[in-house]
Amino acid sequence: MSGLRVIEPGMLALVQDFGRFGWLAQGYSRGGPVDEHAFLWANRLLGNHFNAAQIEITLGGFSATAQASMKITVTGADVPVSVNGNSVPNWQVLQVNEGDKLAIGYARSGLRAYLAVAGGWQVTPVKGSCATVRREQIGGLTGHGHALVAGDSLTPEAVNNSSQAVTGQRVKPDFIPDYTSKLVLDVMPAAQFQQFAASAREVFFSETYQVIDKADRMGVRMKGAAVNWQGAGLVSEPLPIGAIQVPSDGQPIIMLNDRQTLGGYPKLGVLSWTAKNRLAQATPGSKIQFKEADAKPLQEQLKQVYRFFSVACQQAQNLRS
Amino acid sequence: MKNLPDIQRADVNAILLTFAAEISLEQNRRVHHVAAELRANHSPESIRSNVLELVPAYNTLMIYYDFINIDEQAFIDALKQVLSSLSEPEAGAAQGELYQVGVLYDTSVGLDLECVARRVDASIDDVIAMHTKPEYHVYAIGFAPGFAYLGDVDQALRLPRLDSPRQKVPALSVAIAEQQTAIYPLESPGGWNILGRCAQLPPLAAGVRVQFYSLTRADYEQQRQAGDK
Missing domain, CATH: 2.40.100.10 (Cyclophilin-like)
Structure with a gap:
């Protein structure tokens, strides 16, 4: 009994590490944080490895009791956070002690908050990761893809005293997104982009779309001017995260981390890293515009981001088996 | 390979190879033939150390690579070399288990x-x-x-x-x-x-x-x- 005991999980609380890599060819999606930006900041603040497991809380309404003292942080959506009823800041290292009650209220803006602990939550990995993908019945506390429920207990990994986490340390306000700001999402053309009629691409980049409530960790549906595809049906092909699929009704669907590994709808391209993170925080009704972006600068930008957060790309362990 | 697959960027860290646009055993064999070659230990260093994950489908092969370590163009060049020096899979060659x-x-x-x-x-x-x-x-x-x-x-x-x-x-x-x-x-x-x-x-x-x-x-x-x- 040395961790955090969940009192209320809220609408959806999932254990996520950086994701399950190396299993796409077996049909397993990556899972992991749909807002990598908020997730990586939480681990960095606490001096954790970039892959350390956190709790992704959708919408809020989460509460828990600390059964030991630990350092935590809450990043992502602008949720009210309190310890024993006293309001405490987000995006900052907090000290909680045994018996403290932590409460995360409903998001004022944004959709998903990340609750991280120094060391990361101790969860047994399945296929190399503890990322929870409910549809695939994999990951999480049980290993079978369950969301957290009341009564679950999570223990932090042991951290030594020289841990870099310093209570009060915070992310500079410049780096904290304003989730209420207008969403203009960068799109890198790819896949069938050139096969869409110029007029269809023009519609996509000039019209405003709205996120509808059919949105989950698998994908986000949009409503707006139809993007027409006049090409033939496609043979299903591998589907990247962030891909913008256009089904026959012309209403775009943007794929997030739990997407199926293969898809047969034509695609306009993929969102940039920043755009995907922002979309992951967009609530139904949010208005969205798309902007065409060059690949090179986006590649350079993500290289820098990953270097800053010490994210290392890993070769699939089963690549040469 | 004589007819090289089409090579396209699929994401900042992924390249998609597209073979002939059809569902056929022949094209699918080519997909898995290339995948096996990219997994092989004898592939050039730039391929061996930078290919992270392969996703074969009917007539396509997605290649995730270490974009932090290798520039996209350098990776594509290395890929083209491997593909052009690769033989076509033998028709009716022994298949998997x-x-x-x-x-x-x-x-x-x-x-x-x-x-x-x-x-x-x-x-x-x-x-x-x-x-x-x-x-x-x-x-x-x-x-x-x-x-x-x-x-x-x-x-x-x-x-x-x-x-x-x-x-x-x-x-x-x-x-x-x-x-x-x-x-x-x-x-x-x-x-x-x-x-x-x-x-x-x-x-x-x-x-x-x-x-x-x-x-x-x-x-x-x-x-x-x-x-x-």
């Missing part, structure tokens, strides 16, 4: 068995004979973990998907749709025509082969119990 998979073809678990027989104007026994005859090839794994797209189904047994998909297809259901057949690994929604149920899920991977055979109920129960142990 062959799994014999027992299926209980019975209306109690083959929810569409009667309907399929009626629609293709054959007896249930004929349907079983048609489904167990071919040696199927795993074109790709996707949609869900372990869901293998197997083909090709006998011409006379090809039917479209159900008009409206079932909310819940029981795990291990064996089903057909158009030229494809599959085993549902987990209970999930699905619109394919269900012919029966197998007792165990074989470890399917793209490139391996499957042949189905008909089980008696007693053998099915026995295999199922053996699988639980």
